[in-house]
Amino acid sequence: xxxxxxxxxxxxxxxxxxxxxxxxxxxxxxxxxSAFTVLPFHxxxxxxxxxxxxxxxxxxxxxxxxxxxxxxxxxxxEVSVCVEI
Numbered sequence: 001x002x003x004x005x006x007x008x009x010x011x012x013x014x015x016x017x018x019x020x021x022x023x024x025x026x027x028x029x030x031x032x033x034s035a036f037t038v039l040p041f042h043x044x045x046x047x048x049x050x051x052x053x054x055x056x057x058x059x060x061x062x063x064x065x066x067x068x069x070x071x072x073x074x075x076x077x078e079v080s081v082c083v084e085i
Contacts, residue, residue: 008039008077011079067083068084069084
């Protein structure tokens with residue numbers, strides 16, 4: 001079992017409301033410069049997102065969200081994502 005300090009606290013928000021709020025082991029993003037993955041203890045970052053798919057995993061389960069674009073901020077194992085879907 002994963003230690004609670006070794007997971008990300010993920011929030012995915014749209015203009016309509018919160019799409020997902022919970023734990024994640026990893027999150028893949030379609031960054032405007034290139035795709036990237038955020039894992040626990042990732043360095044702080046703010047990035048714009050291109051149209052594509054955000055994929056987040058928890059255990060063996062992976063979920064995908066198609067987005068038109070947005071922004072992500074990573075800080076202290078908290079990942080805040082604002083997207084348009």
